Amino acid sequence: MTYHADERGYYGEFGGAYIPEMLYPNCEELRQNYLRIMAEPSFQEEFHQLLKDYVGRPTPLYFAKRLSEKYNTKIYLKREDLCHTGAHKVNNTIGQILMAKKLGKNRIIAETGAGQHGVATATVCALMGIKCVVYMGEIDIARQAPNVARMKMLGAEVRPALSGSRTLKDATNEAIRDWINNPVDTHYIIGSVVGPHPYPDMVARFQSVISEEVKSQLQEKEGRENPDYVVACVGGGSNAAGAFYHYLDEPEVGIIAVEAAGKGIHSGESAATSALGKVGIIHGSKTLLMQTADGQITEPYSISAGLDYPGVGPLHAHLYVSGRGEFISITDDEAMKAGLGLCELEGIIPAIESSHALAIFEDRKFKEEDIVVVNLSGRGDKDLQNYIDYFNL
Amino acid sequence: MNRIKQKLQEDKKILSIYFTAGYPQLNDTVKIIQDLEKNGVDLIEIGLPFSDPLADGPTIQESSTIALKNGMHTELLFEQLKDIRETVSIPLIIMGYFNPVFQYGVEAFCQKCQEIGIDGLILPDLPLDVYQEEYEPIFKKYGLINVFLITPQTSEARVRAIDKASDGFIYMVSSASTTGAKSGFGAEQTQYFNRIASMELNNPQIVGFGISNSETFDQATKNTKGAIIGSAFIKHLTQNGVEQIGDFVNQIR
Numbered sequence: 001m002t003y004h005a006d007e008r009g010y011y012g013e014f015g016g017a018y019i020p021e022m023l024y025p026n027c028e029e030l031r032q033n034y035l036r037i038m039a040e041p042s043f044q045e046e047f048h049q050l051l052k053d054y055v056g057r058p059t060p061l062y063f064a065k066r067l068s069e070k071y072n073t074k075i076y077l078k079r080e081d082l083c084h085t086g087a088h089k090v091n092n093t094i095g096q097i098l099m100a101k102k103l104g105k106n107r108i109i110a111e112t113g114a115g116q117h118g119v120a121t122a123t124v125c126a127l128m129g130i131k132c133v134v135y136m137g138e139i140d141i142a143r144q145a146p147n148v149a150r151m152k153m154l155g156a157e158v159r160p161a162l163s164g165s166r167t168l169k170d171a172t173n174e175a176i177r178d179w180i181n182n183p184v185d186t187h188y189i190i191g192s193v194v195g196p197h198p199y200p201d202m203v204a205r206f207q208s209v210i211s212e213e214v215k216s217q218l219q220e221k222e223g224r225e226n227p228d229y230v231v232a233c234v235g236g237g238s239n240a241a242g243a244f245y246h247y248l249d250e251p252e253v254g255i256i257a258v259e260a261a262g263k264g265i266h267s268g269e270s271a272a273t274s275a276l277g278k279v280g281i282i283h284g285s286k287t288l289l290m291q292t293a294d295g296q297i298t299e300p301y302s303i304s305a306g307l308d309y310p311g312v313g314p315l316h317a318h319l320y321v322s323g324r325g326e327f328i329s330i331t332d333d334e335a336m337k338a339g340l341g342l343c344e345l346e347g348i349i350p351a352i353e354s355s356h357a358l359a360i361f362e363d364r365k366f367k368e369e370d371i372v373v374v375n376l377s378g379r380g381d382k383d384l385q386n387y388i389d390y391f392n393l
Numbered sequence: 394m395n396r397i398k399q400k401l402q403e404d405k406k407i408l409s410i411y412f413t414a415g416y417p418q419l420n421d422t423v424k425i426i427q428d429l430e431k432n433g434v435d436l437i438e439i440g441l442p443f444s445d446p447l448a449d450g451p452t453i454q455e456s457s458t459i460a461l462k463n464g465m466h467t468e469l470l471f472e473q474l475k476d477i478r479e480t481v482s483i484p485l486i487i488m489g490y491f492n493p494v495f496q497y498g499v500e501a502f503c504q505k506c507q508e509i510g511i512d513g514l515i516l517p518d519l520p521l522d523v524y525q526e527e528y529e530p531i532f533k534k535y536g537l538i539n540v541f542l543i544t545p546q547t548s549e550a551r552v553r554a555i556d557k558a559s560d561g562f563i564y565m566v567s568s569a570s571t572t573g574a575k576s577g578f579g580a581e582q583t584q585y586f587n588r589i590a591s592m593e594l595n596n597p598q599i600v601g602f603g604i605s606n607s608e609t610f611d612q613a614t615k616n617t618k619g620a621i622i623g624s625a626f627i628k629h630l631t632q633n634g635v636e637q638i639g640d641f642v643n644q645i646r
Binding site for chain 1: 443444445446447448449450451454455458461466467468490491492493494495496497517518519520523541542543544546547548551566569570571574
């Protein structure tokens with residue numbers, strides 16, 4: 001029994017590649033080569049060298065003493081917020097830019113919601129001197145101006161997605177359309193564990209460095225590789241996939257996925273896909289997604305742009321349906337409060353996405369001796385305006 | 394015999410027209426179908442609108458968004474079409490994305506299609522392997538032809554596999570693009586049309602994407618069985634409504 005993808009990209013009933021024929025050659029080229037390329041010693045060497053010297057890995061596993069005292073359990077924070085560009089996203093973009101080079105591609109496209117993945121993609125394209133086009137919903141461009149400016153400084157072209165709801169899901173549609181129109185020279189760097197096979201598996205593998213490091217760091221600090229629980233927020237689910245990866249098939253490790261409930265699960269303004277979604281097809285993958293009874297994909301809501309996606313990666317859909325993962329939804333208010341709490345207790349300003357993971361301790365109680373690793377996926381600089389508005393700072 | 398197969402046996406070039414159901418007005422569906430048949434169109438693709446049509450360019454996206462806003466949904470389309478066979482005999486295909494069909498229930502959807510007199514389906518994001526493993530018996534049970542796409546990038550081996558899995562015609566996407574992205578054909582397309590023609594496939598090919606007028610129709614059908622017009626017809630409907638459908642069809646051939 002494994003919770004990893006099978007060779008056709010299925011996690012239980014979820015995953016696969018539900019793509020129009022126009023995308024088949026691109027995805028097939030990737031599918032046939034990704035594992036081989038990733039296994040090449042030269043690839044591994046360059047990947048790990050860049051993660052170390054450029055990204056700043058390994059990121060610390062920090063014992064949060066005062067937070068632990070407050071909640072009467074042992075909480076460790078995996079400090080992905082200290083990665084170059086401010087979040088875990090860059091682990092994947094480093095991997096994929098090297099993949100694109102091996103495949104002989106000379107043009108990169110990406111989608112972005114809040115702009116974190118866009119910035120991480122623009123960063124590695126600047127690093128490698130490769131042309132970069134980032135699709136971003138017109139509405140997101142207006143509300144994430146600093147990240148738009150970052151991408152431009154890094155040499156990327158930011159193209160507004162003008163279709164549909166003009167947010168992340170539409171930016172993803174536009175990136176896919178670009179790939180259909182440019183099937184030969186272009187590689188599409190998807191930012192999460194979503195999309196057609198092999199993307200969910202490939203992105204999870206690039207992000208798996210997170211749990212690989214946790215294992216050795218916990219061994220050093222606690223004399224054991226496995227925590228009792230590992231906690232991460234889930235939008236599409238890439239930081240969670242990385243944090244869970246090496247623990248998926250270790251049944252003694254509890255897996256806790258935290259979704260954004262927005263203004264409340266049943267408020268009509270939520271992104272809690274496991275609670276509200278049904279099985280369907282989104283962006284080439286069979287998974288749980290928020291949709292009408294008629295199969296039209298609906299627009300999610302969360303205060304956190306990074307969790308504002310109507311689907312969830314097929315790995316997470318499988319973790320939910322199989323019961324392997326415990327799914328908790330956190331509202332905007334709970335997340336904002338937890339974010340401020342981390343500032344006050346530990347001197348760390350978290351991304352609002354990560355604040356959702358931190359918010360579970362109010363209601364979800366752990367034993368005093370439990371070791372709980374929370375993946376602190378990003379830092380809060382990008383969210384400053386949200387924090388300012390929310391707390392009238 | 395399935396109406397599509399019967400039509401394909403005729404010694405003529407097939408003109409197929411795509412439109413989005415529920416556009417420009419919610420209840421235009423039946424009138425559009427009747428007028429297209431009356432004006433000599435050979436095959437009609439009725440588009441079931443989807444919120445996230447990722448193989449489509451701006452024209453069909455926009456028509457889908459408006460159709461959904463107008464209130465189009467799967468059950469309503471079936472309701473509009475329930476008596477369609479009393480007035481038309483033209484082959485009818487429903488074209489859409491897989492998720493709305495999946496939510497309706499693939500078998501229930503196919504059964505409904507048979508009841509109405511739909512002859513085939515085009516679901517671009519239902520891949521060949523999934524169709525063959527899970528859904529082929531259902532399509533066959535209800536007499537529906539499933540139409541697959543090929544593109545200039547499709548390998549010869551895969552074109553052969555698609556030909557083998559097809560039982561009607563192959564939808565030949567003219568270039569690497571979304572719908573409505575390009576107009577007109579260059580040497581690259583001619584070469585591709587000739588290459589596919591020389592493969593002597595079992596199923597005839599009908600070309601789609603990039604056809605908007607008589608010139609492109611003639612180019613596309615020189616070495617193929619027919620051609621499909623979508624975005625250009627949607628644009629015509631946007632500008633002229635449903636009153637002058639004949640004008641559009643007659644300028645094609």
